[in-house]
Amino acid sequence: VTKGNADTPKGNNGHALTAILSRWHPLTREDRASLAEISAQEYRVSSGTDFIHRDDPVRDLPILQDGWAAQYRVMHDGRRFVLKLSLPGEVIDGCFPLREPAQYSAEALTDVTLLLYPSDSLFHLVNENPRIAVAFFSLETYQHSFLRNRVMALAGLNAYERLGHLCLELLTRLEILGMAENDTFNLPVKQETLGELLGMHGVHINRMFRRLGADGFIARNKKTIQVKDREGLAQLVEFRKADIVEPSAIHTPSKYS
Amino acid sequence: VTKGNADTPKGNNGHALTAILSRWHPLTREDRASLAEISAQEYRVSSGTDFIHRDDPVRDLPILQDGWAAQYRVMHDGRRFVLKLSLPGEVIDGCFPLREPAQYSAEALTDVTLLLYPSDSLFHLVNENPRIAVAFFSLETYQHSFLRNRVMALAGLNAYERLGHLCLELLTRLEILGMAENDTFNLPVKQETLGELLGMHGVHINRMFRRLGADGFIARNKKTIQVKDREGLAQLVEFRKADIVEPSAIHTPSKYS
DNA sequence: CGTCCCTTTGAGGGCCTTCAAACTGTGTGG
DNA sequence: CCACACAGTTTGAAGGCCCTCAAAGGGACG
Secondary structure (H helix, E strand, C coil): CEEEECCCCCCCCCCHHHHHHHHHCCCCHHHHHHHHCCCCEEEEECCCCEEECCCCECCEEEEEEECCEEEEEECCCCCEEEEEEECCCCECCCCCCCCCECCCEEEECCCEEEEEEEHHHHHHHHHHCHHHHHHHHHHHHHHHHHHHHHHHHHHHCCHHHHHHHHHHHHHHHHHHCCCCECCEEECCCCHHHHHHHHCCCHHHHHHHHHHHHHCCCEEEECCEEEECCHHHHHHHCCCCHHHCCCHHHHHCCCCCC | CEEEECCCCCCCCCCHHHHHHHCCCCCCHHHHHHHHCCCCEEEEECCCCEEECCCCECCEEEEEEECCEEEEEECCCCCEEEEEEECCCCECCCCCCCCCECCCEEEECCCEEEEEEEHHHHHHHHHHCHHHHHHHHHHHHHHHHHHHHHHHHHHHCCHHHHHHHHHHHHHHHHHHCCCCECCEEECCCCHHHHHHHHCCCHHHHHHHHHHHHHCCCEEEECCEEEECCHHHHHHHHCCCHHHCCCHHHHHCCCCCC
């Protein structure tokens, strides 16, 4: 793990955390200035290595500046469970405002560039500034909404549908991050890992991918996935935009008051 | 649904929401006074009826003063999916700070007494007061931690283990609410509903309950469940106290700074 | 051109579902 | 007090989805 200072990370002429939070709640110039005082350390992590270790204390809020990651744990019988994939540009959740040992390890699935914001400074700021607190709250609510949908998929759908659901979830999240166009995205994750995420064997992921392709829902080419029938698939797997919390849902004045 | 006014609900000589939030973040006398100005409406809902309807606008934050509830939806193929059980004393999540249509219906599993706090007033307060914002944030984090564990159970455990996990989750949540003693609790939920929660058929819930009893992990008597081997079961189903966010994890000064 | 990692394909078995029916407890009306 | 209806639990048997083990196929890299 190489380490460097990066208040202004390259390729990003601003403060990454400010950019993310301001999507979730209107921030004043002063809010932004307060946030800008909290500078991140930049880390580079190469594919396959852990950058958060389970049971280690959490001191920082990590943002994936670039690359994919997985939060996982190894269960007592040796099987691996993947809680969540983290995408380029996303905040890795479960790390704030906790100061407890990490509940899940995080592994780089590709080469990763990481921004680490010190928890203590953030915690202090959140306790002083209600707008920033609400912004974090809203971000948490957004991530929460995807987790609820994962629960729905795991409990209510079969393997075929779960994988279709995952394709739509990733497509949606990547579109929000500006990393998917034309219903197409890159999926640099091996099938065994997808299996650990969706609660099925990697071999079965393969069969279901194949069937989704044969049924015309998706097309695959190496690591690229294109959703061919987004509407049809969404209906099949119970995926709805309305189930995802968007910024407007939170700070738009109520239409019903 | 009968309706009444209840700033000071009977059997509760205080402001229920204040009591809950102050568990999650230290509140000043002024904070409590601000919260106390937001008065709740009390509703009574009889067993089996819905009190939140999917796609209806959310105007209030509901707290279950008494009784059990389930958040559920009916999927396009007619199957029911239960997202979460809500226990007496708990805030029903997914309702704040949203003003969008409800994503899940909520059904009373027993006779229920409900406290409804107007979202608009709460939203206004949260935007003014950082401590109350952090308290809500922390509460959300707490609920989030249980959801993460549900995902782990659904993706990583078989039916037998999932049901054991649920027993421990409910026991833990009820203990926190002061409604379980001696590893024993009342479970007024039919097995079919538990199946919809855990992603398995109600009939299989029965078989797994039976096996958990035969293996000495639990004892059942009508609707009462006693966990006989809490440690053993916890290890089997990967249930850890450390996976549940507690108040101290959030506002205790960092040990590592 | 060989190695390694991952994907793909095949066959057998187990977990869980599905359909069905018997059983139990509870409330209701005769 | 009993007969009955009703809801939920319990038990049985057959079948399907998914797992498990295994091996072959493909692509990237040296």
